[in-house]
Amino acid sequence: MTTASAVQRLQQLLAQERRALLGGDLARLADLAARKDACLDALAGASATEAELSVLRRQQQRNEVLLASALAGIGGVRALLQANGQGTSVYHPDGSAQPLGAPRLRLTRRL
Secondary structure, rough: OOOOHHHHHHHHHHHHHHHHHHHHHHHHHHHHHHHHHHHHHHHHHOOOHHHHHHHHHHHHHHHHHHHHHHHHHHHHHHHHHHHHOOOOOEEEOOOOOOEOOOOOOOOOOOO
């Protein structure tokens, strides 16, 4: 991968990351992080210009702000749910809700 193509690819990945953050698609971030790491490895031995690196830094900083905001929002919702006694629940394949961390109780009938 040439320096120019690595820079361009990283810019595309940062743009995709921004869209995922703005759209609330947090599950997609792990895949994007792995792909960004591969591009950064390609850039490590390359000679990108200061202008190219500056653009990448700005994009990354912008995404960091969005990610911090998303994490703060998630933490705020979790704290609000716990303060109201609702806690955090997960749903099982049978559709029943169970508080996170609570053991799932089963009722057995004896004949």
